[in-house]
């Protein structure tokens with residue numbers, strides 16, 4: 139099995155000190171940076187784009203950056219994120235006109251590609267593209283906001299995807315996003331996840347910016 143990765147979602151970080159926040163969670167043991175892109179169209183919120191991704195790279199962040207696109211349309215922003223230093227680019231199949239083409243586009247741009255499934259989105263989108271995904275991201279909240287509660291049905295869905303991945307024999311990351319905290323991460327791991335996004339669970343209100351706090355929380359994950 140793949141090694142477990144902790145992916146703090148910077149959505150809950152203090153954006154006035156973003157570089158420092160990212161340095162601190164990585165120093166505290168986080169493995170990859172989860173980067174939530176919202177467009178006020180596919181989801182009812184507006185966040186950050188390629189400019190900020192590039193700024194983190196220029197700041198010196200070398201860890202993988204896991205770009206979670208909650209945008210529609212998807213394709214035209216993909217090359218910009220690849221240029222800006224994205225490592226993974228994941229998107230919601232409902233937001234792409236041509237899912238297979240978007241996966242190919244992400245690969246052609248030199249990034250790893252993944253599909254994201256909302257709580258009610260069927261896994262059938264995966265059926266014919268299992269050979270083209272490097273990551274499956276299951277949402278355990280409805281996308282758009284940090285700080286929501288974990289939707290329990292995501293556990294069964296995780297078990298289902300874990301079986302599909304194992305049956306494929308490919309190296310595919312199984313990431314979970316939404317309401318992941320110190321107190322439920324063990325159960326989520328047992329259901330098959332190997333990559334754990336946590337926003338409010340790590341940054342809290344995002345304003346105290348305390349490196350010791352990040353050590354403690356990430357140490358327990």
Ligand code: DX5
Nearest residue numbers: 147281282284285317337338
């Ligand atoms: C929600 C985002 C998540 C969000 C998770 O649409 O995709 O990555 O930051 O935040 P928490 O961990 O607070 O649920």
Ligand code: ZN
Nearest residue numbers: 174206315335
């Ligand atoms: Zn996310």
